[in-house]
Amino acid sequence: MHTIASNKLAQLFILLKKQGYAVIAPALRDAAIIYDEVETPSDLPVGWTDAQSPGSYRLKKREDDAYFGYAVGPHSWKKVVLPPRMKLWAARREEKGFTISDTTEAPRKLALIGVRACELYAMAIQDTVFIKGDYVDPFYKAQREKLFIVAVNCAQAAETCFCVSMKTGPKAETAYDLALTEVIENKRHYFVAEAGSRRGAAVLAALSTAIARPAEKTAARQVIRKTAASIKRTLDTDGLKTLLYENLAHPRWNDVAERCLTCGNCTMVCPTCFCTTVEEITDLTGDHSEHWRRWDSCFTMDFSFIHGEGSVRSSNKSRYRQWMTHKLASWHDQFGSSGCVGCGRCITWCPPGIDITEEVKAIRKNPA
Amino acid sequence: MNQKTAKPTLAVFKFASCDGCQLTLLNCEDALLPLADEIEIAHFLEASSAVLPGPYDVTLVEGSITTPHDAQRIQEIRKQSKKLISIGACATAGGIQALRNFKNVDDFISVVYAQPGYIDTLATATAISEHVRVDFELRGCPIDQKQVIEVLTALLQGRRPDIPSHSLCVDCKQRGLVCVTVAQGTACLGPVTHAGCGVLCPACERGCYGCFGPMETPNTRALRTTWARRGMTDAEISQAFKGINANAPAFRKEHDAPKR
Incomplete structure (x- = not known):
């Protein structure tokens, strides 16, 4: 484990972009925190949090400058691998019969920053549906293989969260490239970072980091433990x-x-x-046809x-x-x-x- | 339909309306020339004074029925039309002029017109489907350009038009927009409203006004409860249902609910 000073987070964004990734991360839009393409850490909802309850979501200012001090919002990462609307192919009528052209664009290299533990589980579940079965979805698979995932262990849960019951969080356990825990204490603001893949380790090695000291590791564990304890909503899955x-x-x-x-x-x-x-x-002529997939x-x-x-x-x-x-x-x-x-x-x-x-x-x- | 020898004919008729839906068709610009290649525009007074006699393969009807004369005229148009499609909130639900249905029309006539004796009007403004059989209803105030072209294209190709009747919320979420009700407490008719507008108002952080009328399974009572919990009064909620599609049965029933 390593620590990254909060003012060095920009290095991660720069490095990923240098490696050809577009960076998708939480951002403030239309009174909520959604996922969108960003340039630098200052595009993140710094110092913002959310208050959630059944049927209600409100942005609120935090008392600190946390980069990831909020829970999940209205977007989920499925929009990246399973776009809401997608043209799968097009066909053109010919003299005899018709020809089909593949019109899908090549998937982009995308770095997803701020993926939460429950969201990693959700991605694993969608992988089962789209990749692990007998019928592999080629569009989903192609985009999935182009992702670099920076997970963030939750330092703040919403009132609507119940990952503890579902055993899916708040600590990122499943496949990620990097996992960050944001620690703000005693006027220090840093991330404890852990690599989850060889690619993640290479990225971590290229950043200005320090080996995490035992006290820092404990602080990171404490953040996650506190979040887990704050989650009051439960779902009894027994039977x-x-x-x-x-x-x-x-x-x-x-x-x-x-x-x-x-x-x-x-x-x-x-x-x-x-x-x-x-x-x-x-x-109108019926000579050209397109096959569109959309969320149902x-x-x-x-x-x-x-x-x-x-x-x-x-x-x-x-x-x-x-x-x-x-x-x-x-x-x-x-x-x-x-x-x-x-x-x-x-x-x-x-x-x-x-x-x-x-x-x-x-x-x-x-x-x- | 590829044989250009006998193109199907299209007619457009207007009843009580603002002409906005016909203008939407005229504004299709890029799609109009290809459309004219595939169909003969036989009767469309807003576009041309050249008129061909019926019968017509496809007839678009804009507007609601508000006079005894129009009630007769729509019967004749139906007889002249193989397929009849009503377009817009007036033709599919009565339109804003259907607010008269909530009152006594004679009270208006005496106030508005200097010589009320000349006015020959019905007590109500009603949808085309209340008078004749309608093959398809295209919603909206006004209708959406892409949707009207899609309906005509589907008819030409002999397939079902791709016009989903689910809630506006489905399209709103597909666009990645943030729910104005949940995130801002704004009253929005989206959950009970038919999709099709492209989510114009929520995209501008406004609540939906219900221009496309009720969706396929509108639970208006659940929406009333949702809004009431956010502090709206019964009267305010009823007023929201009394808009462009006030006379659509689901909206009208919810408007009237507190009085029952």
Whole structure:
């Protein structure tokens, strides 16, 4: 482990850019902290934090100049590897038949800075879906292989976070190139850095660093421990799959259906929700056609539309139940893990503030 | 449709409306010339005084039905049209003039017109679909350029138009915008509103006004509760539903809800 003085963080940005990476990191936009391309550490939300609760997100000033003193916001890194809208190919009518042209752009080298522990888990879950199965998604895979990941161990949790319950945080455990812990104490401001890959070690070696002293390592561990202790929201996962499968007719689904807008926001902000639809776009002559992929949601009627039948999940109740039981139960059968990483985005960004942890508690309290 | 010998014919008719949807079609510029290559514009008074007689392969109808004469005229247009598409909030829900449906129209006539006796109007402004069978309804106030071209293209190609009826929120999130309700407490009709505008207002950090009308499964009651918890009164919430699409059944029902 090494330490990087906070005023040397710029070196990391410069080095990554020199290696050909565009740097994507947290930035302030439209009253929130989102992920966008940045140039220097001063583009980060320095001295800002967020106050989150069900259906509410507010920016707040911090009393220090922390670079990463906030929790996750409305964006997730899935937008990088699974763009919301993407042209997969185009076709042109010829004399006989048609030709298909691959119009996708070569993936860019991207350095993601500030990836949180829960988000690393979310990426691993999407890897299972898109890379590890029988049908590899070539677009996802190509972009995934071009990422350099700088994880940040959380020094601040939101009220909506529940990673401790999901065993996904707040310390970055899974594949990263570099992991940083931001420490602000006794008028010192530094990062404790750990390499998680050979590439990460090479980058770390090229920066102005010092070997981390035992007290600094302890301080970093203390930051993470304090964050974990501050997380009060819980989701009891014990026997959860069976509980949900046995309660598909629970009256709570009617209750949540009254509150659910079926707007799809929860699925859009979820870092693991991976559903997409594809649409053909033609020009007026019909000689040119494009095949577009875009994010879809199990809360739309088209999602479960079956020819001749219409939507097979036409009620709000059936769509919310589908989403939650997939996330917490059938995901295990399908992909061998939970589909929830406890980031809390679906709680914060649901306008009525439906809370997945409360929905589970209500069913657990009074099961069938 | 590649054979240029007999191009399908297009007609555009106007009822009670501001002409904004027809102007949207005229403003398509780059797409208009290719469109004219593929279809014969047979009746479009806003574009040309040259008029061909029906029947028409595709008819676009703008505006709502507000007079006995128009109620007759739409029947005739339906008979002359193989496919009839109503375009815009007036044609699909009655438009802003449907605010008369909430009041007694005679009270307005006596105040507005010097000689009320000359006025021959209906008590309500209603959607085209309340009078004749409609093959497709294209929403918006005004309609979106890309969407109207997409609908015409899909018809020419014999495929389903790609016009999602999900909430505006889906498109908002796809654009990477930040929710104005959650992050700023702004009242936004996006969660109950049909997508299609390209998320114009939230992109300017404004709440959605519902120009595209109710989405496929609008839970307006849940939105009322959401806003009420943020401090809006019942009257303020009802007013928000009483806009361009006030007469769309889902919005009208929610507007009236506190009175019931």
